[in-house]
Amino acid sequence: xxxxxxxxxxxxxxxxxxxxxxxxxxxxxxxxxxxxxxxxxxxxxxxxxxxxxxxxxxxxxxxxxxxxxxxxxxxxxxxxxxxxxxxxxxxxxxxxxxxxxx
Amino acid sequence: xxxxxxxxxxxxxxxxxxxxxxxxxxxxxxxxxxxxxxxxxxxxxxxxxxxxxxxxxxxxxxxxxxxxxxxxxxxxxxxxxxxxxxxxxxxxxxxxxxxxxxxxxxxxxxxxxxxxxxxxxxxxxxxxxxxxxxxxxxxxxxxxxxxxxxxxxxxxxxxxxxxxxxxxxxxxxxxxxxxxxxxxxxxxxxxxxxxxxxxxxxxxxxxxxxxxxxxxxxxxxxxxxxxxxxxxxxxxxxxxxxxxxxxxxxxxxxxxxxxxxxxxxxxxxxxxxxxxxxxxxxxxxxxxxxxxxxxxxxxxxxxxxxxxxxxxxxxxxxxxxxxxxxxxxxxxxxxxxxxxxxxxxxxxxxxxxxxxxxxxxxxxxxxxxxxxxxxxxxxxxxxxxxxxxxxxxxxxxxxxxxxxxxxxxxxxxxxxxxxxxxxxxxxxxxxxxxxxxxxxxxxxxxxxxxxxxxxxxxxxxxxxxxxxxxxxxxxxxxxxxxxxxxxxxxxx
Numbered sequence: 001x002x003x004x005x006x007x008x009x010x011x012x013x014x015x016x017x018x019x020x021x022x023x024x025x026x027x028x029x030x031x032x033x034x035x036x037x038x039x040x041x042x043x044x045x046x047x048x049x050x051x052x053x054x055x056x057x058x059x060x061x062x063x064x065x066x067x068x069x070x071x072x073x074x075x076x077x078x079x080x081x082x083x084x085x086x087x088x089x090x091x092x093x094x095x096x097x098x099x100x101x102x
Numbered sequence: 103x104x105x106x107x108x109x110x111x112x113x114x115x116x117x118x119x120x121x122x123x124x125x126x127x128x129x130x131x132x133x134x135x136x137x138x139x140x141x142x143x144x145x146x147x148x149x150x151x152x153x154x155x156x157x158x159x160x161x162x163x164x165x166x167x168x169x170x171x172x173x174x175x176x177x178x179x180x181x182x183x184x185x186x187x188x189x190x191x192x193x194x195x196x197x198x199x200x201x202x203x204x205x206x207x208x209x210x211x212x213x214x215x216x217x218x219x220x221x222x223x224x225x226x227x228x229x230x231x232x233x234x235x236x237x238x239x240x241x242x243x244x245x246x247x248x249x250x251x252x253x254x255x256x257x258x259x260x261x262x263x264x265x266x267x268x269x270x271x272x273x274x275x276x277x278x279x280x281x282x283x284x285x286x287x288x289x290x291x292x293x294x295x296x297x298x299x300x301x302x303x304x305x306x307x308x309x310x311x312x313x314x315x316x317x318x319x320x321x322x323x324x325x326x327x328x329x330x331x332x333x334x335x336x337x338x339x340x341x342x343x344x345x346x347x348x349x350x351x352x353x354x355x356x357x358x359x360x361x362x363x364x365x366x367x368x369x370x371x372x373x374x375x376x377x378x379x380x381x382x383x384x385x386x387x388x389x390x391x392x393x394x395x396x397x398x399x400x401x402x403x404x405x406x407x408x409x410x411x412x413x414x415x416x417x418x419x420x421x422x423x424x425x426x427x428x429x430x431x432x433x434x435x436x437x438x439x440x441x442x443x444x445x446x447x448x449x450x451x452x453x454x455x456x457x458x459x460x461x462x463x464x465x466x467x468x469x470x471x472x473x474x475x476x477x478x479x480x481x482x483x484x485x486x487x488x489x490x491x492x493x494x495x496x497x498x499x500x501x502x503x504x505x506x507x508x509x510x511x512x513x514x515x516x517x518x519x520x521x522x523x524x525x526x527x528x529x530x531x532x533x534x535x536x537x538x539x540x541x542x543x544x545x546x547x548x549x550x551x552x553x554x555x556x557x558x559x560x561x562x563x564x565x566x567x568x569x570x571x572x573x574x575x576x577x578x579x580x581x582x583x584x585x586x587x588x589x590x591x592x593x594x
Contacts, residue, residue: 016264023271030275034282060281063230067274070237074267077244081263084248084256 013085013092017078024071028064035060106160106175109145109183110222113138117214124207131207132198135214139191142221146184153180154574157588159227172288174227176585177575178424182224182353185428189345189435190217192550196439197338199546200446209249216242216342220350229277229362230287232354233270240266240318243347247335258330265317265327273314279307280362290586293362304363311358312368319351321409322379325402329386332398333451337442340394344401345435349427352405356412360579370503373413377507377514380406384517392451393441396521397434400477403514404430410511411492418498420576421569422491428568429484429558433477436554440470443543453528460530466543467529469551474522476558479515484558487565489515 035057086092116138123130152158157176175183194213201209219239226232244266248259281287283303284295296304313324320328328348332340359368383402390396408430411423443466448455460467476483479490496508542548561567578585 013260020264020267020271023268027271027274027278031278031281034278059287060278063278063281066230066234070234070241070270073241074237074263077241078260078263078267081244081248081256081260084251085260088253088256 011093013082017075017082020078021071021075024067024075028067028071031060031064031067106145106149106158106173106180106183106225109142109187109225110173110218112141113214113218113221117211117218120211120214121207131210132201135194135210135217136191136198138214139187139194139217142187142217143184143191146180146187149175149180150177150184150571153177157578157585159588171231172227173225174290174585174588175225176578176588177571178353178578179225181424181571181575182350183221185431186217186220186224186346186350189431190342192553193338193341193345193435193439196341196442196547196550199544200338200442201336209246212242212246212249213339213342216246217346220346223350224353227289228287229280229289229292232289232357233273233277236273236315236318236354237270239347239350240270243331243339243343246339247331247343249336249339250334252334254330254334258327258334262327262331265324269314269317269324271314272310276307276310276314279310283307289357289362290588293364293582294586296363308358308363308368311362312355315351315354315358317351318347319355319409320348320379320402320405321355321375322382322402322406325379325383325405328402329395329398332401333392333394337394337438337445340398341435341438341442344398344438345431348401348405349431352408352412352427355409356579360415361582361585364582369413369415373410373504373507376406376408376410376413377510378406379403379409380511380514381517382406384514384521388517388521390521391453393445393453393456393525394438394451396453396525397437397441400518400522401430401434403518404434404477407489407492407511407514410507411495414492414495414499414504415580416495416499417573417576417580418491418495420579421572422488422495424572424575425488425491425565425568428572429476429488429561432554432558432561433473433485436469436473436551436558437477439547439551439554440466440473440543443547444470446543447541453525456525456528457532458529463542465548466551469548469555470529471526472555472558474526476562478519478522481562482559483562484565486562487569 082092116134120131120134123134149158153175154177157174160173160175197209197213216239219235219237219242222235223232223239226235244259244263247262248255277287280292283299284292286292286295317324332343335343359372380403383399383404383406387396387399387403390399404426408423408426411419411426414420414423444456444459444463445451447459447463472483476485479485493508493512496504496511543551
């Protein structure tokens, strides 16, 4: 939620992108916490005596892995667009970039 | 038996094979998308008669639903994938000649990826997969909006990206909440278990999902990115964004509301949102001088109308909504394609610069005019039966509120007619003094345009051709139990 706040409030594009990153991380942490069991083990039958009751849920972990990859792609694209924007306007302040209006 | 997985696998594979082919033959890049999409169209049409009897369920990885990742090719999914393939094919033929500058290889890769994402969204039966395909669609469209690398393109791509990324994070939180409650990601499984959950705990994930998907579907007030993105992208991309991307967003919203939540309390609210979206879109379009921005705002208006029709949630209403969706896809894609070459000729986006184009580019202007007539809803074209169905459905509910809203929708249509006819008037009846030098768009652009015109006219005269398909598609949306049984039937 801090990320969302940053996206809404900040004027500097780089800060907005950092906000996106924080938002992503927050969502990922939330997803992990959905499947977490206190004192759980990794969901692998690696040795005898490991009971499936104490395993953390593997599905959210798979989701987070996918979400991280997608987040990286979005951030990379956002940063490359930021570079282009800077080349065109010489500034990253979103308040000053207002070509498109109603 | 054709496997629906091919609909996703073939374009995806070919998209990444493009650079490889281009090593040997430079022009290969631009011929691969038409080939892949023609394949998709054929497969979808082959599947179409089969899915009427039984939806085809494909489980990937050899597990039974609900534990596997599955594809559900029901009437809705296959219908949408056929439309996506058809429009994609025609636009890719158009792009053979239209896309000349910049990194053309990358354009074609991203284009094919966008359509793969769209096909994936309509075929998947799993909420997380929905998110993944949605991201494929979104990320490639962010990049395509910025394709021309000019000032406005980059700026609108940044706007689009920030809003889209925030929207998909909300979508992901919603999915996480659903998983936390039900321990499954399969749509049918969630839909089955959802009846046992308390309504309040469902409200938050539902709002999050609708907001996340609504960003892409450009439902008011989440539509700030759309006019910028559509007007500064290359025209072929505007056609795809306007004709496919937002429709796929709407499909996802409808799927979430009807199939997963089976919600009825929120429908009236959505009908209101639809009408507000419609009126705001049309009024903004009315005040535009830039032709592509005008078309973009008119897309927002049409989205509002479709949302309204879906929110009526009777069999007629949903059929009308889907019909309107098809007519908007065909009409708006045609308008953007035709406008693309008119802009190319005049070098200006202003409507006033188009004076006398009716004499310079008669065929392109004819196509444009037919697109306009169809969108406004004049009788011989496809826009008429679709709007007629919506109005009839709204009146059939016999509820005062829907009748009032229909009146507002018709007001929106009148505004739409006003600004579209203004353009037609500029095209044909102004600037008579300019000596008419005929200079048409190239053949590769005229062929897809006239296929669109043909479809618009033929379906407009014989709406029976599609209404049967649409009826069964609408019943898939409305009957959740059948959907659940079809997917989970093998284990129940």
